Amino acid sequence: MEKLEDQLITVRDWLRWAVSRFNEAGLFFGHGCDNAYDEAVWLILHGLSLPLDRLEPFLDARLTRAERQTLSNLLERRIGQRVPTAYLTREAWLGEFRFYVDERVIVPRSYFAELLEEGLHPWLDDPLEIGTALDLCTGSGCLAILMAHAFQNAAIDGVDLSPEALAVARRNVAEYGLEEQVRLVRSDVFDGLEGYRYDLIISNPPYVTTGAMEAIPAEYLHEPSLALVAGSDGLDVVRRILAQGAEHLTPGGLLLVEVGHNAHLVEEAWPQVPFTWIDAPSGESKIFLMSREELLEHFA
Known part of the structure; x- marks a missing residue:
């Protein structure tokens, strides 16, 4: 069977897939975002080390295999283990203020x-x-x-x-x-x-x-x-x-x-x-x- 990272090539592909899976899995959004789309954007942009306020210029960018593997691992932890995105990204925001966070x-x-x-x-x-x-x-x-x-x-x-x-x-x-x-x-x-x-x-x-x-x-x-x-x-x-x-x-x-x-x-x-x-x-x-x-x- 073709691996996920071989099927999803662009940022747009990964974003669409993540939103669908987040909704399908019934994830709870209460740790910084209140919907599947915003949380998927946050996790994907962070995983690619891209600015969190600049999605559009990168939507059709093709990802390297290593980048696709990174996103696959992050999304699996969010969906399969229900780990809050803030812990996966090691950051949380209150307004314009960013804070380091982990499970402590x-x-x-x-x-x-x-x-x-x-x-x-x-x-x-x-x-x-x-x-x-x-x-x-x-x-x-x-x-x-x-x-x-x-x-x-x-x-x-x-x-x-x-x-x-x-x-x-x-x-x-x-x-x-x-x-x-x-x-x-x-x-x-x-x-x-x-x-x-x-x-x-x-x-x-x-x-x-x-x-x-x-x-x-x-x-x-x-x-x-x-x-x-x-x-x-x-x-x-x-x-x-x-x-x-x-x-x-x-x-x-x-x-x-x-x-x-x-x-x-x-x-x-x-x-x-x-x-x-x-x-x-x-x-x-x-x-x-x-x-x-x-x-x-x-x-x-």
């Missing part, structure tokens, strides 16, 4: 990325007034890096329990030349931050429920479970953040926590608390905001 960290995805583009306006009047900020559960360091760009006068701490994740974060911080502004700390939530207080704390913590993990698409099983699962209601880490958050905020400081689709679980767990929910361009009520004073009132 979850693939960056956060509603915070959109909000940080505007310096958390209107919840913060002046980003330049933020002197200290914390990214709790930093993973790859992506949000700490975005915070460093948004709050240029701030000393940023990025905290994670996983030493493997922090190794990836160090690589990303170094690639952006932010070693003087971003400090990475190994800590189990706030346990290693005694005495530290911040004007702003953001967190995109683990919040997947144990029930949801049983039905989660196979692509997510390549990610570290430590960064995903947080108990039966997904709120194990959120509880610790709320209980300890006030003692790590300066007067007037703000805490923002992303919980994805679990807003209803948060409100069910604390029905007496008037949470302020923030809308991002791509999602409503995915992040809640609380001031230090509100934390003292409801969780002290």
Whole structure:
């Protein structure tokens, strides 16, 4: 039987084949793209070391046998093993920011990325007034890096329990030349931050429920479970953040926590608390905001 790499000759051939197979295989797209076409373009252009924003000039280019073998191997891993494209390419994007990723960290995805583009306006009047900020559960360091760009006068701490994740974060911080502004700390939530207080704390913590993990698409099983699962209601880490958050905020400081689709679980767990929910361009009520004073009132 003729091998795949002998049948598909041009970039156009490989792209058509990949889109068809992605759809046929029922792949899940939740790690940077939301459809088969965009993900196939990303994977093919990366595999050929071509610019990710220049497809048209190369569509009818004939590929060498070595290039075709490279694409065959990449596409087989994406289809057969359900490996997210971000892990195959070793990169993920939040807006214009590129980050190195591998299986030691979850693939960056956060509603915070959109909000940080505007310096958390209107919840913060002046980003330049933020002197200290914390990214709790930093993973790859992506949000700490975005915070460093948004709050240029701030000393940023990025905290994670996983030493493997922090190794990836160090690589990303170094690639952006932010070693003087971003400090990475190994800590189990706030346990290693005694005495530290911040004007702003953001967190995109683990919040997947144990029930949801049983039905989660196979692509997510390549990610570290430590960064995903947080108990039966997904709120194990959120509880610790709320209980300890006030003692790590300066007067007037703000805490923002992303919980994805679990807003209803948060409100069910604390029905007496008037949470302020923030809308991002791509999602409503995915992040809640609380001031230090509100934390003292409801969780002290």
